Structure formats: structure tokens, C-alpha cells
Amino acid sequence: MTIEIRPKPSADLKLREFSMLIGGSWGKGAEGRTIERIAPSHGVTVSRYQAATRADAERAISVARQAFDTGPWPRMTASERSRILLKVADLIADRAEELAFLDAIEAGKPISQVRGEIAGSVDIWRYAAALARDLHGESYNTLGDGTLGVVLREAVGVVSIITPWNFPFLIVGQKLPFALAAGCTTVVKPSELTSGSTLVLGEILLEAGVPEGVVNIIVGTGAEVGPTLTSHPDVDMVSFTGSTGVGRLTMANAAQTLKKVSLELGGKNPQIVFPDCDLEAFVDAAVFGAYFNAGECCNAGSRLILHKSIAGDVVARVAELSKKVKVGDPLDPSTQVGAIITPQHLDKISRYVSGAMEGGATMAHGGGALDLGLGQFMAPTILSDVKPDMAVAREEVFGPVLSVLTFETLDEAIRIANSVDYGLSAGVWSRDFDTCLTIGRKVRAGTVWMNTFMDGASELPFGGYKQSGLGRELGRHAVEDYTETKTLNMHIGNRTGWWMPR
Structure with a gap:
């Protein structure tokens, strides 16, 4: 929980x-x-x-x-x-x-x-x-x-x-x-x-x-x-x-x-994960990228594109760490995920989740609103078995919802990453420099993070490709x-x- x-x-x-x-x-x-x-x-x-x-x-x-x-x-x-x-x-x-x-x-x-x-x-x-x-x-x-x-x-x-x-x-x-x-x-x-x-x-x-x-x-x-x-x-x-x-x-x-x-x-930002990466570092970045600012972030890492050979293990690790995320009172210094901006927006997020479930996605963690007695809150949510043509995989949910897709080859990963209308940011995780540089060159996004996610500095330009x-x-x-x-x-x-x- x-x-x-x-x-x-x-x-x-x-x-x-x-x-x-x-x-x-x-x-x-x-x-x-x-x-x-x-x-x-x-x-x-x-x-x-x-x-x-x-x-x-x-x-x-x-x-x-x-x-x-x-x-x-x-x-x-x-x-x-x-x-x-x-x-x-x-x-x-x-x-x-x-x-x-x-x-x-x-x-x-x-x-x-x-x-x-x-x-x-x-x-x-x-x-x-x-x-x-x-x-x-x-x-x-x-x-x-x-x-x-x-x-x-x-x-x-x-x-x-x-x-x-x-x-x-x-x-x-x-x-x-x-x-x-x-x-x-x-x-x-x-x-x-x-x-x-x-x-x-x-x-x-x-x-x-x-x-x-x-x-x-x-x-x-x-x-x-x-x-x-x-x-x-x-x-x-x-x-x-x-x-x-x-x-x-x-x-x-x-x-x-x-x-x-x-x-x-907007953005629908992928994190592409290869088997040779530092999985412990990635799992932390995946949880941060998905739930930072309750997912109400154009740069949210809302799509995990995982190599099939590690997908099951990675989803289990991300779900386990998600259980430790503290959701609630934004005035409490220990809170990590606060409230959803309006009741209407919470309903919109929930509809994306239910639509994905109806389409065959699997709930790996979370999935619903939290009743904390005051305000409106959403549980950190992970959806696995997501298909690239699902709305939750293509549209900006703007909530703490993580969609998991899989790939087998580097070219397939790039194709999935580029298949949406957005091109704001992306991440790639691999110890192989050639892999990181290839993804960095071929993914159409304004920022591509390599073995990190959502870092920034005043000196670095920020903006997107496409829509x-x-x-x-x-x-x-x-x-x-x-x-x-x-x-x-x-x-x-x-x-x-x-x-x-x-």
C-alpha cells in the first residue's frame, strides 16, 4: 500500500x-x-x-x-x-x-x-x-x-x-x-x-x-x-x-x-530501458519521473519502454518502490505526492486508467483515488501490458500514472518512442555509450536524458519537437x-x- x-x-x-x-x-x-x-x-x-x-x-x-x-x-x-x-x-x-x-x-x-x-x-x-x-x-x-x-x-x-x-x-x-x-x-x-x-x-x-x-x-x-x-x-x-x-x-x-x-x-515522455543498465538507479528514476508533482508535469516520464527480457522484474521493482511513496498533505515536509489540482481533473485521470483496463492493460500498482478525509488525491499507479495504440500510451494523462510497454530491438524501441504526437523529452538507460548515443540521435525530443531523468539547469535549453x-x-x-x-x-x-x- x-x-x-x-x-x-x-x-x-x-x-x-x-x-x-x-x-x-x-x-x-x-x-x-x-x-x-x-x-x-x-x-x-x-x-x-x-x-x-x-x-x-x-x-x-x-x-x-x-x-x-x-x-x-x-x-x-x-x-x-x-x-x-x-x-x-x-x-x-x-x-x-x-x-x-x-x-x-x-x-x-x-x-x-x-x-x-x-x-x-x-x-x-x-x-x-x-x-x-x-x-x-x-x-x-x-x-x-x-x-x-x-x-x-x-x-x-x-x-x-x-x-x-x-x-x-x-x-x-x-x-x-x-x-x-x-x-x-x-x-x-x-x-x-x-x-x-x-x-x-x-x-x-x-x-x-x-x-x-x-x-x-x-x-x-x-x-x-x-x-x-x-x-x-x-x-x-x-x-x-x-x-x-x-x-x-x-x-x-x-x-x-x-x-x-x-x-x-504537452509531453508523453518515454524512458527506454536496456538490460545492461543500472537497474537500481533506473527504478528510482522511474518512480520519481512518474510521480513527481503528482504526474502533473509536461516532462513526466509517463511511458516505460522496457526490454522484454527484464520487463517483469522491472515492473515488480518499480511497484515495490511505489509502495513507499508518501501521498497526502502538501504542507507536511515528508510528503512526496500531493493533491490533484481539481476534482474534474481527478475524474479525467481515473477515466484514462479505467479505459486502459477495459482495453486489456494490467494493474500492477495503485489504480484509484485515495480518500484522505480532505481534498482529492490519487494513488501512484502502474499499468503493465499497455499497447502502443492505447489512449493511456499516446495521450498526456497529467497524473501519477505510469504506462509500461515492451520492445525487443533498439529500432523497435525508437519506433515506439517516436510514435506519439509529442516530442518534449525522453530518457535512455544503458551502460553502452553507443546505445545511448543512438537513442539520443534518433528519438525526436527536445531533451534526451542518459542514465538519469528530469535533471535540468538554467544553462540548458528546454522545449519540444512536434506538438x-x-x-x-x-x-x-x-x-x-x-x-x-x-x-x-x-x-x-x-x-x-x-x-x-x-
Whole structure:
């Protein structure tokens, strides 16, 4: 049985009220409506946000446009912007526990995990601050005596940043500091389920010295404000993280004015396991990859593609370790898997599991919801005898569900890995360097881990192939995504042409 940690009584969870940030001022929405967030782990209302309307989105965009066109931020030196971003990082570190609590209680994430995410975000802000000073263009003095070419990198302009509920603070940290480093102004819309930490970030940005109007933060549903943020002519770029389905809508909206688009979408990520690997290390990574963040993670290692000769042994080992995973109260530091984001999402996960069972899959561990007295929780689940054409093997379940498939040859493993619409990440486990490198070269994914899984660093680009998205976040080129290139072609000396003597 999975270890269960029952949520403690919720009497000490106080309701927190939030306003929206537009033009450096905190206030209510145009219609005064609110959105309430019920903690998925405790079943009580913990946050109340101002609900943005289309009018609020348009006002935020107008303010961001003015801040870009006439304000100081794009005209500051790189070193000035860098110093402010470093101050933001310091202030995030100072308020880390407050931010961790908000993400834990609003998203149902284990607080020990969120503390690590906040620390990772601090590192990203500092990395972006360094890149601000490294952003540069090019010069070409090899075009002949009469020509000098200079290529400039200029901030793209106003950026709509739309972030999901599963990593509220970390994902805004993968976008916003790089946009600011480039000199852009922004309108940020966090998920209406988990907006608290992003709104606290707004307080931090103002305290750090980010000028008014450079970062505007509104909370609203995708249906209410999404079309405005993604199609408004005064928005120059959209950076979106979320489901592939909503990513398609985002791209279609942005196409109306041919905006630049960055999309980080879904994944159905395989771990390919060969008989010669370090099985003990792999089993730990398999459990981590499947259940981290309750599987509500685009990078989740939700498909195990095991060599047939070891499949039975590996499934037994993974199931045995899964029994030790602690599920329950996200505020308990020992919890490893927290609550599922909403009751509706728990039902969706359960339907994937039941559908797989009806199709002939075998339940190797878990399989259902857990009744812990408060909130909604799902047992870590392993499905073996899964076929590649099953929905649970092809679609993003976004829950703590591990699908097990088998292969006999390396080519078959690659074919199974590449058979889905996604290409975000993958893993390969083998002591043979040739095997790892072959998988790394032939699997179509933005990241391929070799003998590890879900490691990362601010320096390493992140993004996917196929329907996992467009563009890359993080890495030394992340700031460049928020720029346009401009060529200055300079002629030296007399101009000659059609109507001038040569």
C-alpha cells in the first residue's frame, strides 16, 4: 500500500485577498468580480483574486505598450536592467517560504518540492540578469570597401505571458526574466487556479525597481481574457505554457496579426530501458519521473519502454518502490505526492486508467483515488501490458500514472518512442555509450536524458519537437527569443547605380 499522510485540520488556513497589478498600481477589475481558489488538499477557500475582463486585459496591454514605446525600461543600459533583475532574485529568496506556501496550498504541491522550485527560480533570475549584459548583435566588415553591415538585436516589444497551474512560480521564472532582460514590457496572466505566487512576484518587482507598467499582472479565465492577450494588435509576442489543445488556439489567435509565438506544450515522455543498465538507479528514476508533482508535469516520464527480457522484474521493482511513496498533505515536509489540482481533473485521470483496463492493460500498482478525509488525491499507479495504440500510451494523462510497454530491438524501441504526437523529452538507460548515443540521435525530443531523468539547469535549453511546442526556454539564447534582429546596411563613399556613371 502507498503511504498516506492525511491533511491536518484546515482551521489555520486563512483566506488571502489579492488585487491585480496594472501600471504599477494594485486595484480591482473593471466589473469587480472575483475568483476564489479552493485548496485541492484541504477543501477550503484559501485565495480570492480580482477577475479580469476583456476591458482589464485591454487596459493592461495599453499600459505595457506605452511603457515600451515611451518608458525607461527598453532604454536602460543592460547593466541597469541586470542590477534590477539581481535585486528581484534576492527578494524572491527573502520571501521564499511565503511563495512556497502559496504554491503548495493553491496547487496541492508538496512544500519540500516547492522550496526547491523557488530556489531554482532564484537561479534562473540571476542567470537572466547575466544574459542581459551578454545580449549583442553582429558586425560585418567583410562585404567590400564600400559596405559595413551591423546587425542589431532589439526587444520585440509587448509580450503576453500566459502560465499554467502546475508550476506557478517556476514557469513564470522561465519566461519573465528573459523578456525583461531583453527590454520588453509584459502582461502576465497566471492560471486562475494558482495565481497567488505570481501576484506576490508583482510586489517584489516593484520593490526591486522595475518601472511602472513594465510588468502588469491580471488574473482571469482563458475564455475571458485569453483571446485578447493572444490577438490584440498591440501585443508583439505571446509566450504560452499549457496544453497542446490550448496551444493550437493560441497560435491561431496570434496568427491574426502574425505575432511571434513561443509555445511550451504537452509531453508523453518515454524512458527506454536496456538490460545492461543500472537497474537500481533506473527504478528510482522511474518512480520519481512518474510521480513527481503528482504526474502533473509536461516532462513526466509517463511511458516505460522496457526490454522484454527484464520487463517483469522491472515492473515488480518499480511497484515495490511505489509502495513507499508518501501521498497526502502538501504542507507536511515528508510528503512526496500531493493533491490533484481539481476534482474534474481527478475524474479525467481515473477515466484514462479505467479505459486502459477495459482495453486489456494490467494493474500492477495503485489504480484509484485515495480518500484522505480532505481534498482529492490519487494513488501512484502502474499499468503493465499497455499497447502502443492505447489512449493511456499516446495521450498526456497529467497524473501519477505510469504506462509500461515492451520492445525487443533498439529500432523497435525508437519506433515506439517516436510514435506519439509529442516530442518534449525522453530518457535512455544503458551502460553502452553507443546505445545511448543512438537513442539520443534518433528519438525526436527536445531533451534526451542518459542514465538519469528530469535533471535540468538554467544553462540548458528546454522545449519540444512536434506538438510539444515551438521555441526554447532557458539557455544562453533564451533572451534572444524576446528580440527582433535589425540590419543596418551602411554605404561608404559615392553611390553608383542605374542612373549614375560608373
